[in-house]
Amino acid sequence: MKGNGEVPRIGVYVCDCGTNIAGKVRVAEVVEFARDLPGVVVAREYKYMCSDPGQDLIKRDIQEYNLNRIVVASCSPLLHEHTFRKATAEGGLNPYLVHHVNIREDVSWVHEDSDEATRKAKAIVHGAVLRVAWQKPLEPQSVPVRDSALVVGGGIAGISAALTLAEAGKQVYLVEREPTIGGHMAKFDKTFPTLDCAACILTPKMTAVKDHPNITLITYAEVEEVDGYVGNFKVKVRKKPRYVHEDRCVGCLECIEACVFKEPRFPNEFDLGLSKRKPVYIPFPQAVPPVVTIDPDTCLYLRFGKCKKTCVEACGDRNAIDFDMKPETLELEVGTIILATGFKTFDPTRTPKYGYGRFPEVYTSLEIERLVNSSGPTGGEVVMRNGQKPKRVGIIHCVGSRDKNTNPWCSKVCCMYSLKLAHLIHERSGAEVYNFYIDMRTPGKGYEEFYNRLAKEGVHLIRGRVAEVTDAPLHPEEEGKLIIRVEDTNIGVVRRIPVDMVVLAVGLEPQPDADEVRRLFNISCSTEGWFLERHPKLAPVETFTDGVFVAGACQGPKDIPETVAQAQAAAANALALMDKGSVEMEPNVARVNEELCSGCHICIGLCPYGAISFNEEKKVAEVNEVLCKGCGTCTAACPSGALSQNLFSDHEVFSEIMGVLL
Amino acid sequence: MAEKPKVAFYWCGSCGGCEEAVVDLAEDLLTVAEAVDIVLWPVAMDFKKQDVEALPDGAITASFINGTVRLSEHEEWVKLLRRKSQLVFAFGSCAHLGGIPGLANLSNREEIFRWYYKEGPTVHNPDGHEPTPEFRQNGYAFELPEFWNTARALDQVIEVDYYIPGCPPPAHIVKDAVMALLQGQLPPKGSVLAGSRALCHECPLNETKPEKLLLKDLKRPHEVIPKPDECLLAQGLLCLGPVTRGGCGALCINAHMPCTGCFGPLDHIRDFGAKGLGALASIVDFQDEDDIERALEKIPDPVGTFFKYSLPASLVQRRNMGGKTS
Numbered sequence: 001m002k003g004n005g006e007v008p009r010i011g012v013y014v015c016d017c018g019t020n021i022a023g024k025v026r027v028a029e030v031v032e033f034a035r036d037l038p039g040v041v042v043a044r045e046y047k048y049m050c051s052d053p054g055q056d057l058i059k060r061d062i063q064e065y066n067l068n069r070i071v072v073a074s075c076s077p078l079l080h081e082h083t084f085r086k087a088t089a090e091g092g093l094n095p096y097l098v099h100h101v102n103i104r105e106d107v108s109w110v111h112e113d114s115d116e117a118t119r120k121a122k123a124i125v126h127g128a129v130l131r132v133a134w135q136k137p138l139e140p141q142s143v144p145v146r147d148s149a150l151v152v153g154g155g156i157a158g159i160s161a162a163l164t165l166a167e168a169g170k171q172v173y174l175v176e177r178e179p180t181i182g183g184h185m186a187k188f189d190k191t192f193p194t195l196d197c198a199a200c201i202l203t204p205k206m207t208a209v210k211d212h213p214n215i216t217l218i219t220y221a222e223v224e225e226v227d228g229y230v231g232n233f234k235v236k237v238r239k240k241p242r243y244v245h246e247d248r249c250v251g252c253l254e255c256i257e258a259c260v261f262k263e264p265r266f267p268n269e270f271d272l273g274l275s276k277r278k279p280v281y282i283p284f285p286q287a288v289p290p291v292v293t294i295d296p297d298t299c300l301y302l303r304f305g306k307c308k309k310t311c312v313e314a315c316g317d318r319n320a321i322d323f324d325m326k327p328e329t330l331e332l333e334v335g336t337i338i339l340a341t342g343f344k345t346f347d348p349t350r351t352p353k354y355g356y357g358r359f360p361e362v363y364t365s366l367e368i369e370r371l372v373n374s375s376g377p378t379g380g381e382v383v384m385r386n387g388q389k390p391k392r393v394g395i396i397h398c399v400g401s402r403d404k405n406t407n408p409w410c411s412k413v414c415c416m417y418s419l420k421l422a423h424l425i426h427e428r429s430g431a432e433v434y435n436f437y438i439d440m441r442t443p444g445k446g447y448e449e450f451y452n453r454l455a456k457e458g459v460h461l462i463r464g465r466v467a468e469v470t471d472a473p474l475h476p477e478e479e480g481k482l483i484i485r486v487e488d489t490n491i492g493v494v495r496r497i498p499v500d501m502v503v504l505a506v507g508l509e510p511q512p513d514a515d516e517v518r519r520l521f522n523i524s525c526s527t528e529g530w531f532l533e534r535h536p537k538l539a540p541v542e543t544f545t546d547g548v549f550v551a552g553a554c555q556g557p558k559d560i561p562e563t564v565a566q567a568q569a570a571a572a573n574a575l576a577l578m579d580k581g582s583v584e585m586e587p588n589v590a591r592v593n594e595e596l597c598s599g600c601h602i603c604i605g606l607c608p609y610g611a612i613s614f615n616e617e618k619k620v621a622e623v624n625e626v627l628c629k630g631c632g633t634c635t636a637a638c639p640s641g642a643l644s645q646n647l648f649s650d651h652e653v654f655s656e657i658m659g660v661l662l
Numbered sequence: 663m664a665e666k667p668k669v670a671f672y673w674c675g676s677c678g679g680c681e682e683a684v685v686d687l688a689e690d691l692l693t694v695a696e697a698v699d700i701v702l703w704p705v706a707m708d709f710k711k712q713d714v715e716a717l718p719d720g721a722i723t724a725s726f727i728n729g730t731v732r733l734s735e736h737e738e739w740v741k742l743l744r745r746k747s748q749l750v751f752a753f754g755s756c757a758h759l760g761g762i763p764g765l766a767n768l769s770n771r772e773e774i775f776r777w778y779y780k781e782g783p784t785v786h787n788p789d790g791h792e793p794t795p796e797f798r799q800n801g802y803a804f805e806l807p808e809f810w811n812t813a814r815a816l817d818q819v820i821e822v823d824y825y826i827p828g829c830p831p832p833a834h835i836v837k838d839a840v841m842a843l844l845q846g847q848l849p850p851k852g853s854v855l856a857g858s859r860a861l862c863h864e865c866p867l868n869e870t871k872p873e874k875l876l877l878k879d880l881k882r883p884h885e886v887i888p889k890p891d892e893c894l895l896a897q898g899l900l901c902l903g904p905v906t907r908g909g910c911g912a913l914c915i916n917a918h919m920p921c922t923g924c925f926g927p928l929d930h931i932r933d934f935g936a937k938g939l940g941a942l943a944s945i946v947d948f949q950d951e952d953d954i955e956r957a958l959e960k961i962p963d964p965v966g967t968f969f970k971y972s973l974p975a976s977l978v979q980r981r982n983m984g985g986k987t988s
Contacts, residue, residue, distance in 0.1 A: 595858065595859075596858065596859055596928065596929075596930070597859065597863075598859040598860030598861065598862040598863035598868075598903075598904065598908065599862055599863055599868060600860055600862035600863075600868075600871075600875075600903065600904030600941075601862075601871050601872070601873065601874070601875040601904075602875060602904050602941050602944050602945055603944075604873055604874050604875070605873075605874030605875055605876050605944075605945060606944050606945075613873075614873055619863070619868075636940070637940055637941065637944040639860060639904045639905035639928075639931070639937050639938070639940070639941040640859060640860045640904070640905075640928045640930075640931070641928055641929070641930030641931050642859075650930070
């Protein structure tokens with residue numbers, strides 16, 4: 001048998017994985033087969049290869065049989081390759097002399113037939129045995145990790161992560177695209193299930209961010225470009241001009257008072273258009289940074305170049321207003337990145353049967369959050385668009401959730417916030433409140449208790465998916481009302497419930513630009529568009545790109561406690577990386593054989609990581625091993641065969657194919 | 663004085679260009695003729711098969727064989743020469759990789775005969791005669807070599823020691839090979855006696871190549887007058903320099919024509935055409951399917967472009983004709 005110079009002495013270990021593998025694959029038969037393969041000195045079956053005794057088998061055999069190559073056939077290398085490399089190293093061999101193949105996800109879990117599964121497992125083991133003989137000892141490269149972090153998104157997730165990192169002494173850059181941090185939580189009045197005031201618990205955190213010496217807050221800005229790799233990211237942030245110097249503005253708001261528009265005329269985005277603002281505005285009184293922003297789309301001077309500029313006058317010596325402000329690009333260098341870009345709420349015009357946009361008194365839950373908020377457009381009074389107070393209110397759950405026509409997933413927070421809104425609306429207006437739900441989902445600490453409390457408070461809880469909201473009356477008492485038509489599945493009757501106000505409990509969706517963001521940071525997302533974690537159970541805040549972590553609802557629907565927990569977990573992961581100070585890179589990098597390279601340039605434009613450059617002196621291509629991610633593109637494209645990749649040499653790849661096919 | 667080394671030249675399915683290449687040695691040919699004893703050279707000297715058969719096995723130091731193995735006669739001769747020779751040199755693209763005649767592997771004997779002896783527009787053959795191995799007329803028996811279905815590179819028929827690439831091999835490549843032989847300085851067996859890197863390495867235009875080579879469009883040579891001082895590939899001309907073994911001195915490029923790949927692939931490349939196609943696919947910067955369609959129109963003959971010299975030696979070797987190929 002051919003091999004890498006030395007005579008191969010291979011140990012083959014086939015794992016039962018309890019019954020996960022052994023339930024389908026006849027493991028003993030695979031072991032018998034492996035024993036007769038060229039170079040194999042010992043082949044064993046074991047119940048759990050990843051367990052300590054399983055790993056000890058490898059270590060002992062390396063010593064006892066003088067093994068120089070190891071093959072483990074078990075689960076996905078994603079899960080346990082590292083385990084077996086470590087065991088191999090502890091047994092005294094270079095960790096890259098082990099080859100780990102997957103006969104669980106790739107074989108036992110996907111095949112019905114035991115014979116076929118066993119045959120496939122043998123083929124895979126055969127390939128591994130032929131391949132491992134060619135594997136070479138490799139040394140992973142270690143690169144330093146910068147002691148600074150980028151947090152993208154200034155909602156409660158980003159705020160929590162940034163504060164945790166800053167408290168640990170790391171330099172944090174917090175980038176937020178809106179003029180203020182606070183995110184969705186800043187819009188809420190109360191939080192479930194404790195009904196404590198959202199602002200009371202959030203604004204101190206926001207101020208802490210502003211005041212923390214280790215946090216550089218960059219609002220009204222977006223990340224434009226990300227370069228580099230774990231430990232050494234280079235990030236370009238584009239700061240939109242707010243036409244006000246943040247360092248000079250003291251937040252006195254005199255400019256707003258002085259604006260040539262005597263009355264606020266433009267929809268206030270923060271209040272979802274339920275209130276008006278002027279061209280110069282502050283989203284809400286506790287905004288951080290506490291500075292005004294001038295909206296170029298409505299400011300007379302910025303639109304037409306003509307205005308008395310009474311705002312500048314009012315600002316006086318502070319000179320904070322600057323109409324010549326241009327977009328600015330900041331370049332940051334960070335070791336780790338936490339993405340906390342949040343979610344958007346479902347647009348209910350996609351479900352026209354509920355009348356949003358058609359009937360003025362149909363609201364989204366987020367609009368109601370503003371209406372019941374004491375710092376909202378009505379000072380917390382539940383006043384409808386027609387100026388009246390509602391006597392009856394219907395809250396429709398699962399709008400844009402659990403619906404195959406829109407979004408199939410459960411948005412997780414809507415049942416609880418709908419109960420909270422029912423409580424607040426009743427408390428503020430005395431209205432009778434109906435909640436229409438498919439299933440009442442209240443798992444969480446104190447959540448079921450909250451539900452019981454609401455039931456006792458006299459909220460009508462009707463189990464049924466609402467068919468439609470209509471303004472066409474059938475009975476005199478329905479005149480001038482919105483009628484909610486629903487099958488009450490608890491009593492098996494179709495009901496028509498006339499109300500004054502309808503609240504749509506809209507679900508959570510990925511941000512509309514989530515796909516661009518994930519490309520920017522080179523991470524994956526699920527089919528729905530939520531950012532994908534490295535492992536759903538065991539690596540929930542890591543991503544497949546080292547050094548990039550996710551937190552909060554950008555990874556999937558989450559309530560505030562979960563979001564904060566995840567943000568702090570992401571911060572802890574980032575801290576672990578930064579405090580270790582260095583990171584080992586997988587040595588599966590591409591290399592150029594300078595003797596063979598003709599300098600044809602074909603590989604250079606191909607590299608997705610910009611890792612290849614042309615050495616003008618030697619006239620050959622050069623791979624930056626730190627930037628190389630081992631994707632293999634250049635190696636496959638090289639017309640001279642001058643590029644090769646560690647762990648994927650032609651010998652390794654072809655002999656594995658041969659083994660599988662033989 | 664020691665006996666001079668015996669040398670043989672032979673041609674199989676060949677255009678004669680490789681014979682010219684030997685003559686291209688010019689005055690160096692005299693030096694070579696001086697140093698060796700030529701025992702076979704059909705184009706220039708009158709030796710018969712019996713003369714070669716009469717030599718003891720291994721008596722010839724080196725045979726230089728060009729052309730594609732196309733006929734039974736070629737096969738007989740190369741097997742004879744293999745027996746009589748210590749070293750066999752595959753001379754030129756046809757012997758090396760199958761060459762241009764190897765493109766006949768897109769057909770088989772039946773199709774070729776039908777066209778050339780019956781259906782071709784200039785053919786006058788009312789009785790529909792086709793070449794047959796045996797033919798009798800007026801009481802005389804004639805024999806013709808058999809025409810194989812598949813054209814083959816030399817090493818698909820006999821063991822080959824060295825390869826002299828090129829269509830035809832440039833004089834300096836031939837001279838270097840002969841000198842290496844005479845001076846006993848031949849590299850390891852199986853070597854291709856030319857450059858070890860792709861043509862770009864020695865191409866005078868390589869310096870003008872942009873750092874990131876990306877093509878928006880392809881052009882055919884007759885459509886443009888190429889700028890003399892810019893990489894042809896960067897100008898959109900399909901130059902196979904990145905894929906092709908160097909050593910020729912960029913002869914075609916110096917004449918403003920793109921490389922068509924006659925020196926074949928580098929040592930670690932299994933299939934020249936596939937690599938060429940891969941190289942092109944790697945540098946095209948197309949946005950949509952229409953771009954791809956438009957570019958492919960500029961390659962009207964993909965096999966003849968990417969496998970111009972190497973179809974028999976490629977992984978596919980020939981067109982699959984449903985069992986009618988052998």
